[in-house]
Amino acid sequence: MDWLSIVPPLVAIVVVFWKKEVIMALLLAVLTAEALILLQSAGESVLLSPITSVERVIEVAASPGNTRILLFSVLVGALLAYIRDSGGVAAMVNWLTGKGVAKSRRQVGGLTMATGIAVFIESNLSVLTSGIFARGLFDKFKISRARLAYIIDSTSAPVCILILLNGWGAFVLGMLETYELPVSAVSVLWGTVPLNFYALFTLLIVIYTIVTDKVHGPMAAEEQKQHLQETQLESEPATKARFMTIPLAVMVFSMVGFMFWTGDGVLAEGSGSKSVLYATVLATAVAYLLLLGHKRFTHHEAVKVGFKGMGELLPLVTIVLLSLTLGSSLKVLGTGVFVSGIVGEYLPLVLIVPMLFLAGAIMSFTTGTSWGTFAILIPIGVPLIQTLGLPPSLVIAAILGGGIFGDHCSPISDTSAVSSIAAGCDLLTHVRTQLPYALLAGGMTLIAYFLASVMMIG
Numbered sequence: 001m002d003w004l005s006i007v008p009p010l011v012a013i014v015v016v017f018w019k020k021e022v023i024m025a026l027l028l029a030v031l032t033a034e035a036l037i038l039l040q041s042a043g044e045s046v047l048l049s050p051i052t053s054v055e056r057v058i059e060v061a062a063s064p065g066n067t068r069i070l071l072f073s074v075l076v077g078a079l080l081a082y083i084r085d086s087g088g089v090a091a092m093v094n095w096l097t098g099k100g101v102a103k104s105r106r107q108v109g110g111l112t113m114a115t116g117i118a119v120f121i122e123s124n125l126s127v128l129t130s131g132i133f134a135r136g137l138f139d140k141f142k143i144s145r146a147r148l149a150y151i152i153d154s155t156s157a158p159v160c161i162l163i164l165l166n167g168w169g170a171f172v173l174g175m176l177e178t179y180e181l182p183v184s185a186v187s188v189l190w191g192t193v194p195l196n197f198y199a200l201f202t203l204l205i206v207i208y209t210i211v212t213d214k215v216h217g218p219m220a221a222e223e224q225k226q227h228l229q230e231t232q233l234e235s236e237p238a239t240k241a242r243f244m245t246i247p248l249a250v251m252v253f254s255m256v257g258f259m260f261w262t263g264d265g266v267l268a269e270g271s272g273s274k275s276v277l278y279a280t281v282l283a284t285a286v287a288y289l290l291l292l293g294h295k296r297f298t299h300h301e302a303v304k305v306g307f308k309g310m311g312e313l314l315p316l317v318t319i320v321l322l323s324l325t326l327g328s329s330l331k332v333l334g335t336g337v338f339v340s341g342i343v344g345e346y347l348p349l350v351l352i353v354p355m356l357f358l359a360g361a362i363m364s365f366t367t368g369t370s371w372g373t374f375a376i377l378i379p380i381g382v383p384l385i386q387t388l389g390l391p392p393s394l395v396i397a398a399i400l401g402g403g404i405f406g407d408h409c410s411p412i413s414d415t416s417a418v419s420s421i422a423a424g425c426d427l428l429t430h431v432r433t434q435l436p437y438a439l440l441a442g443g444m445t446l447i448a449y450f451l452a453s454v455m456m457i458g
Contacts, residue, residue, distance in 0.1 A: 005333040006031035008326065012376050016363060023315065024371030026322035029376075030056065033329035053325075060324045063076040068149045068273040069174035069324075075280045075318045081245060081309025082287035086296055088243030095241050108137045109151060109210035116155035119206050119248070120163045123407070123415050128158035131422025133378050137424075146222040147215060148435065149423035149430040157370070157408035158199035158413060161400050164189060165255050170276040171320060172374055172400065177273065178327060181392055186259075186270060191393030197448040198357070198401030202408075208438075219433040243290055251283035256447045316371065323375025328378045350453040352390065353398045354446050356381055360402020361442055370403035377402070391456050398449055411437040 008029040013024035034056060035049040060066050116130040130152045138148045160166050169189065176185035182309040194200075209215060215223050258278045263270030288306070291297045297305065347355070356377065377399045385392045407413050411431045420430040 002338050004036055004039075004334040005330075005338050007036065009328060009335060009376060009380060010297075012326070013363065016372060016376070020087075022369055022375075023318055023322065026373070026375060027318065027325055030322060030326050030329055033326065033333055033335075037329065037332055038099035041077060049076070053111075056329055057325050060328050061321065065174060065177050065273045066324050068277040069170060070317060070320060072170055072273075072277045072280050073313060073320050075277075075284055076311035077309040077311070079251070079284045079287055079309070081305050081312070082284070082291060082302070083244050083247060085289075085305050086243035086291055087239030088241060088245070091239050091241040091243070092158070100235035105141045105143060105209060105213050108134065108141055108143065109213075112137070112151050113155050113206060113210060116152050117159050120159045120166060123156040123160045126160065126417045127152045127415060129423050130155070131419065133399065135422075137426055139250070139327075141307060144219075144223045144225070145217060145423045145425040146433045147209070149216075149425040150219065150434045151206055151209070151420045152423060153408050153416060153430070154202050155432060156419075156439065157404045158196075158202045161404050162193055162196060162199050162203075164193070164251055165276075168370070170273065171371065172378070172396070173276075174273050174320075175324065175327060175374070175378050176382070178324070179386070181382070181385065186263075188392040188396055192397035192400055195394050195397035195452065196401050197452075198361075198405060198441055198445040200440070201444050201448075203443055205437055217436040219436075220423050222429060224431050240294065240297060243287070243296070245295075246290060247283045247287035247294065250286045251279050251424055254282050255279035257262070271272075295319065296368075319375060321371075323371070326375065327379040335380070336384075349388065349390070349457050350450060352384060352388075353394055353453045354449040356395060357398040357402045357445060357449055358454075360399050360407040362402075364406025366405045369413070370400075370407035370416075373403035373406070374399065393455060394449075394452060401445060405442055409434050 008178055012025045012029035012030045015028055016022060020026070030053050035046045038046050038049055038052065040043040057367040061070065105368055112130050112134040115133055116126045119126040119129045131148065134152070135145070138145065146206050160168055163169075164172075171187055173189055176188060179185075181188055255275050255278075258275035259270030261270070261451065262274050271317055284306070288302055291302050292299060358372050360377055363376065364370055378396070381395045385395050406418075407415055410416060411427065416431060417427055419425075419428040423430070
């Protein structure tokens with residue numbers, strides 16, 4: 001049965017690569033895991049695996065921490081819908097453009113990157129805001145839309161995974177809190193920031209591109225063409241910038257405050273799942289009241305917009321639920337312990353972390369999702385920490401870095417698609433021009449994780 005315990009994650013990985021469908025992969029993996037658990041139980045029929053799978057989902061959802069993560073994942077859809085449909089994003093862009101602070105190509109690039117960094121709550125919102133804001137400026141200074149798409153895309157995902165006061169941070173924190181770790185889950189997660197080499201290298205390459213005003217490879221050829229493709233982006237007409245700035249500010253600052261509150265004055269000891277849920281509830285309520293107070297929407301219209309936004313994120317909520325369920329099933333099977341034993345016996349310890357990054361990069365590029373990559377690899381990586389004594393933050397950082405590789409440069413990633421639309425650039429042109437930069441950062445990251453492993457493990 002030891003060998004069979006690795007079948008569920010293999011099923012997930014094979015289906016992900018084959019069908020490029022994360023929800024189906026996770027569902028089949030859960031069913032497989034529950035069938036194997038029933039095989040271990042004398043007198044139980046494998047035919048009951050669908051029933052036990054449902055019960056496993058209920059067991060996972062009964063956990064207060066897991067429920068908070070699921071509620072957050074739903075509510076953030078309403079918050080984003082309020083910000084988008086209120087016209088707040090368009091108003092903010094107009095206000096920034098009217099200030100006339102961009103006077104050179106370098107300033108335009110720097111301002112675009114800074115805008116993407118400022119809106120770190122959600123990657124798609126980041127690229128939309130910075131992309132819409134910068135299109136006219138890039139045209140004025142004769143900079144290609146491909147470079148704009150690269151800057152906003154390669155800023156949003158790395159920044160979101162480094163700042164972590166967003167859905168990614170809450171999701172990963174929720175998964176980590178289900179395991180017993182040498183230090184708190186919050187400490188492990190914040191410890192990944194200086195060790196997330198892929199995100200750091202990617203941002204450094206973006207800064208190099210902006211400061212030197214140089215591009216290379218397919219990007220240079222595209223720059224020579226100056227072929228700008230206009231893509232119509234559907235957005236609400238500009239209203240008031242406060243519809244965007246106030247709810248986002250409330251969410252960011254209240255989350256930090258709730259972290260201190262739940263941690264009795266110590267940020268690292270705070271409850272991430274509680275803080276992000278409370279902050280999201282507060283920010284959504286503030287956004288709702290702003291829209292009603294300024295008569296932007298009636299109560300019924302605001303409720304309709306909120307539920308529409310929640311509905312848009314139902315696939316994400318399903319991924320979150322199934323990933324937590326798979327992690328619970330794999331714990332019962334002992335998959336992680338078995339895999340860690342195999343890895344510890346056949347793979348040098350200093351190669352484990354680089355291989356985790358590589359696995360995450362391949363998986364996320366193939367599927368176009370970071371959430372699914374985290375969902376599959378974290379339940380495998382954490383037991384390696386527990387049984388082999390690997391540095392927790394280094395292992396998790398490698399998984400997170402691998403996950404965002406595909407999220408920001410895969411042709412089937414929603415972030416890549418939104419980036420190309422926001423920049424007015426053809427999607428395949430965007431992927432083709434950005435990929436060499438991503439591969440360079442990935443190669444440097446593999447070397448960095450090997451060297452870090454030698455120093456921290458060897």
